[in-house]
Amino acid sequence: MGDTINRRGIYVGIFIAIGIAFLVGGILTIGNLHSTFQKKISVSTIFGDVNGLQSGNNIWFSGVKIGTVKKIEFYGKSQVKVILNINTESQKYIRRDAKVKISTDGLIGNKILVIYGGSDTARMVEEGDVLANELMLSTEDMMNTFQQNNLNVLKLTKKISDGEGSIGKLINNDDLYNKLAATANSLQKASANAQVLTASLSQFSAQLNRKGTLANDLVTDSVTFVRLKNSVFALQRTMDSVNVFVNDLKQAGSNPNSPVGVLLRDEKAGTELKNTISNLEKGSEKLDKNLEALQHSFLMRRYFKKQAKKAEKEKN
Secondary structure, three states, X not given: OHHHHHHHHHHHHHHHHHHHHHHHHHHHHHOOHHHHXXXXXXXXXXXXXXXXXXXXXXXXEOOEEEEEEEEEEEEOOXXXXXXXXXXXXXXXXXXXXXXXXXXXXXXXXXXXXXXXXXXXXXXXXXOOOEOEEXXXXXXXXXXXXXXXXXXXXXXXHHHHHOOOHHHHHHHXXXXXXXXXXXXXXXXXXXXXXXXXXXXXXXXXXXXXXXXXXXXXXXXXXXXXXXXXXXXHHHHHHHHHHHHHHHHHHHHHHHOOOOHHHXXXXXXXXXXXXXXXXXXXXXXXXXXXXXXXXXXXXXXXXXXXXXXXXXXXXXXX
């Protein structure tokens, strides 16, 4: 009987020991308490506001957990010093010029510290180093910013509805809107004209590429271009000669002793020349009448008839 009782006690003790072992293993696995036995170094950073960060919160680097927050204490007048426990295995990846920022684990999760940045030329972090930090906006700060933005939007909407500012005037002033619409129509017409002009330029360019045309010859045929150039030079020389002649005529006209000057400046000579021309016209008229009378006279009529027949035969 006594042996049976002793055996039961042994069995119960074994089962209790196994249960305790499973309990301790589960706690260590779930709580990740095995990291407590890893070697760590302590570094610190100083914030103006930790935004609810607590001791024991996780520290992340490149998406990997590398330690926890060891201690949070006041520093100076109103700052907060945060001491970080970092695994020595991750020490070689963190540089002295890396930065620390406060973030959240998910949208509404616990606060965490994130170490990021650092240059390859800087040395790795050592025990007791102080890292620079970047304070992120808290949820309260973001809500205050959103609220202020909403107030600004309401004020802006009220000003627009009251017709203040350029947008308000544009929305509430029909005359201004009509002018703007007319301007837009004018721009559309100008764009259409520009398209027509572009098409015309394209056609002109196509004409330039068509062989046998003057434009194509001017562009491609050097002989035609040289001839045209020589023609322009000849025309220029002609114009120069005309200019010289006009200048000589002006100089002759300015000299009262020259024939041109006498004709232009001496009224008596001009009057005599007009009378001479008038007398010549009258003499010419009388000579025409005398010739016509002679043509119809009895003596010369036969001669003029022969001449007329001879001319008619030559035409046939």
